Amino acid sequence: xxxxxxxxxxxxxxxxxxxxxxxxxxxxxxxxxxxxxxxxxxxxxxxxxxxxxxxxxxxxxxxxxxxxxxxxxxxxxxxxxxxxxxxxxxxxxxxxxxxxxxxxxxxxxxxxxxxxxxxxxxxxxxxxxxxxxxxxxxxxxxxxxxxxxxxxxxxxxxxxx
Amino acid sequence: xxxxxxxxxxxxxxxxxxxxxxxxxxxxxxxxxxxxxxxxxxxxxxxxxxxxxxxxxxxxxxxxxxxxxxxxxxxxxxxxxxxxxxxxxxxxxxxxxxxxxxxxxxxxxxxxxxxxxxxxxxxxxxxxxxxxxxxxxxxxxxxxxxxxxxxxxxxxxxxxxx
Numbered sequence: 179x180x181x182x183x184x185x186x187x188x189x190x191x192x193x194x195x196x197x198x199x200x201x202x203x204x205x206x207x208x209x210x211x212x213x214x215x216x217x218x219x220x221x222x223x224x225x226x227x228x229x230x231x232x233x234x235x236x237x238x239x240x241x242x243x244x245x246x247x248x249x250x251x252x253x254x255x256x257x258x259x260x261x262x263x264x265x266x267x268x269x270x271x272x273x274x275x276x277x278x279x280x281x282x283x284x285x286x287x288x289x290x291x292x293x294x295x296x297x298x299x300x301x302x303x304x305x306x307x308x309x310x311x312x313x314x315x316x317x318x319x320x321x322x323x324x325x326x327x328x329x330x331x332x333x334x335x336x337x338x339x
Numbered sequence: 340x341x342x343x344x345x346x347x348x349x350x351x352x353x354x355x356x357x358x359x360x361x362x363x364x365x366x367x368x369x370x371x372x373x374x375x376x377x378x379x380x381x382x383x384x385x386x387x388x389x390x391x392x393x394x395x396x397x398x399x400x401x402x403x404x405x406x407x408x409x410x411x412x413x414x415x416x417x418x419x420x421x422x423x424x425x426x427x428x429x430x431x432x433x434x435x436x437x438x439x440x441x442x443x444x445x446x447x448x449x450x451x452x453x454x455x456x457x458x459x460x461x462x463x464x465x466x467x468x469x470x471x472x473x474x475x476x477x478x479x480x481x482x483x484x485x486x487x488x489x490x491x492x493x494x495x496x497x498x499x500x501x
Binding site: 328 | 425426429450453457458460461464465483484487488490491493494497498501
């Protein structure tokens with residue numbers, strides 16, 4: 179098992195996911211003005227998630243910040259570590275850079291669905307790794323909203339095909 | 340047209356995800372000469388079969404509780420059943436044998452396996468909304484945790500090939 183995470187590290191990763199997501203949607207909106215509204219709405223929601231995660235991190239500051247997050251079996255820790263390592267979850271690369279290789283709105287919508295899926299897969303692990311006090315329910319709310327984003331994107335994809 | 344799914348439908352998709360997973364891992368095992376990696380894929384295939392049996396059992400219990408489950412009624416629907424219809428894209432998008440055709444690069448195969456595990460985690464998290472709090476929800480939670488463990492195992496294997 180690797181070095182345990184502390185709450186600060188994992189919430190920082192969550193913030194980065196949302197920052198990347200917001201930038202991706204704003205760039206996608208510029209690239210495809212015909213469907214910019216859906217992308218801009220999603221960008222605004224990712225901005226809200228970013229604020230939520232930032233607030234959660236701030237709330238934990240001075241309390242659990244230096245403590246490893248709650249995870250009795252260490253499984254969620256290992257899962258989060260795999261994501262942080264970047265081998266199978268690339269959370270560090272800015273997805274907006276990949277927009278250059280996606281030339282149709284359909285390609286970008288599919289890519290967006292993949293990004294949303296990866297963020298949910300991360301947040302499900304994050305939820306397992308944090309205590310109720312650290313905001314388990316807030317993470318669940320964000321997961322539900324990300325699922326809603328997939329519905330929106332999937333609907334748009336169907337409209338275009 | 341808005342597509343909606345009832346509880347019976349989502350359990351069927353969950354079973355299909357696991358069947359596809361088993362087929363994928365058996366096929367992947369055939370593509371590796373290394374004994375340990377082959378064994379890893381075959382173990383993963385066995386675990387996915389166990390998950391399929393769990394979902395099949397849960398679906399049966401659901402059927403017994405409601406003979407009319409095949410007919411969507413408001414009782415069987417999520418508050419927003421379009422969510423599961425949207426997530427279903429992760430469960431039914433590919434035939435495993437087709438997926439591995441021409442995909443001979445070892446790291447590609449392992450990465451593809453990780454993608455499938457991520458699909459499962461997201462779909463099953465949505466699936467939890469279809470069952471009341473209690474034993475069934477806990478069983479789905481256990482399966483999600485096992486899928487996370489699969490990702491950890493696959494990641495370790497990936498590092499050997501990179």
